[in-house]
Amino acid sequence: MAENQNGIDRRRFLRDGLWGGCLAALGVAAGFVGNRSKRRDTVWQIDPYTCVACGNCATYCVLEESAVKCVHAYAVCGYCRICFGFFGPEPSDINEGAENQLCPTGAIKRTFVEDPYYEYTIDEKLCNGCGKCVKGCNTFGNGSLFLQVRHDRCVNCNECSIAVACPSQAYKRVPADKPYLLKRVDHA
Ligand code: SF4
Ligand code: SF4
């Protein structure tokens, strides 16, 4: 795909800037967890490289609304026009119509950046952690969408019911002062 230098620079700027914003947002949550770590040293988290997006995270959490949400590694994203995490398998058109979307709750927002790039952002209030977008992005895209336990919601059960139901041993206890396992560009 041909790209001019300005386009590449702009994308890098956009990715780095947005990824920084994402880390900053998670950092706020890390601080929150840090306070709680006086009571407990570890919290549950999903290894995004082991998760197979089976769907159990949406239904096995003890909370009525799962503590698991989709998050986005912007630095890994290809800003694809046709995103396999956003569009269903047979969209009737390549636009934001609800009938074309894979997400059952409309939690993913698609925004035009510049030809041919689009940005995808998650509205966590709408996300139920079903992982459908994660599976689509992992199967056909860069794998930039992934699931994480959000520690502003999780009550840190001694035995996490999702961990018990997880078919891929993706759940781990991690240090409470480093409560997120993020996807990275340089991951092998
Ligand atoms: S497809 Fe599922 S995991 Fe992805 S944003 Fe929508 S509700 Fe969340
Ligand atoms: S530890 Fe409890 S609240 Fe947190 S994700 Fe697991 S089941 Fe849900």
Ligand code: SF4
């Ligand atoms: S239960 Fe395990 S494999 Fe299934 S979506 Fe959750 S973390 Fe991923």
